[in-house]
Amino acid sequence: MAHWQNWSGRLSSTPDQMAFIYSEEQAGALAKAASEKAKSVRAVGAGHSHKELVADGDIIVDLQALAGVMSVDESKGSAWVGGGSKIHTLGPALARHGLALPNQGDIDQQSISGATATGTHGTGATLQNLSSRVIGARIALASGEVVECSKDQNNELWQASRLHLGAFGLITALELNCVPAYRLQEQSWKLPLGELLADLDSYVANNRHCEFFWYPQTDSANLKVINTTDDAAQYPLGAEGQRCGWNYEVLPNHRPHLHTEMEYSVPASAGPACMQAIQNLLNTTFTDVRWPVEYRTLAADDVWMSTAYQRDTVTISVHQGAELPDEAYYRACEEVFLEFDGRPHWGKCNYLSGTQLAGQHTKWRDWWTMRDRVDPQGTFLNPYLKSIRP
């Protein structure tokens, strides 16, 4: 029997079939055949999402073989990459062409289509999420056709599918807007949370990347700042917090401890107050939680379903061990986040209804209308997406 489970092991599925895709032609044929048989299809990237995005398709499709940098347009500073490419493979491959992603998340094990599906981001007040990098896509639709979309071609499909939730079709390739390759120097130190919050604005404004982790039941936070440097890379690379190297060597971290996570995006100006409200909740009610709270910044973008759509953002993440109960804690945090006009990360835990999500995303109806146009039978919907659809 086919079996799939996500990274944390908290979500699993026994689909009728796990399918492995090696060509666009195969992707189109699979989508068409599934649609004709009224089977549901969900693609999987690296399975790093905590939300029920992959589980319970009749067919779960792995596109990891469609990987690598396929072509580069040096005049545009862009690259077409295979839709199944793991982010960690893209760093060195783009660098060979003098290009880089302007930012990436805490880890680099995700697939590029999985990461853009959910608006995956790193930290940096002037830096947008990965979905905002998507300037073109090739998608195998339920009709079997493989369509290309961009600003100039099938514009609305492009707009909608930059953050796609796996709901439009199988993404076989993405065109990414890159920047010239760059090196980074990282610094990290511990300090009391109160002291950090007092100077937070200047840490955020004066560093390309700034984030901190606060450890509940302690006064201690770990601040990390990263900036571009002309210094040569220093090998062997230092430990996290001390690295100097290429962007793709310094930005990702090793996060081996299995956990679940809830993350909300709040307006940037509300970040410190929201952080203090979460701190208060942990100090008063959830005194047994030891997993840290993470604070990052994210620039506004124009991606329809982005949590940073048209607003500069602070993201705050709460975590719990994968083996521990988390729902009461996360629901209490969610209440706090909602008081600060928070929008949940698409790939992490949340308990919002479709009506609540519709109230947060001004392009909600447009996104669903576009999705339904290319997949009228709902081949690429799963129970979670059906539960929130208008």
Ligand SMILES: Cc1cc2nc3c(=O)[nH]c(=O)nc-3n(C[C@H](O)[C@H](O)[C@H](O)COP(=O)(O)OP(=O)(O)OC[C@H]3O[C@@H](n4cnc5c(N)ncnc54)[C@H](O)[C@@H]3O)c2cc1C
């Ligand atoms: C340890 C850890 C660290 C993390 N760090 C961060 C972080 O720093 N910042 C952040 O924002 N998030 C972070 N996340 C969340 C993670 O980046 C997102 O959940 C991301 O979507 C996972 O990518 P994936 O490749 O594993 O996709 P999956 O979880 O496998 O899939 C996500 C969605 O993408 C769709 N999909 C995948 N591939 C395709 C394809 N080829 N065609 C169509 N649809 C597709 C799936 O159907 C699904 O809807 C982290 C998660 C973990 C477990």
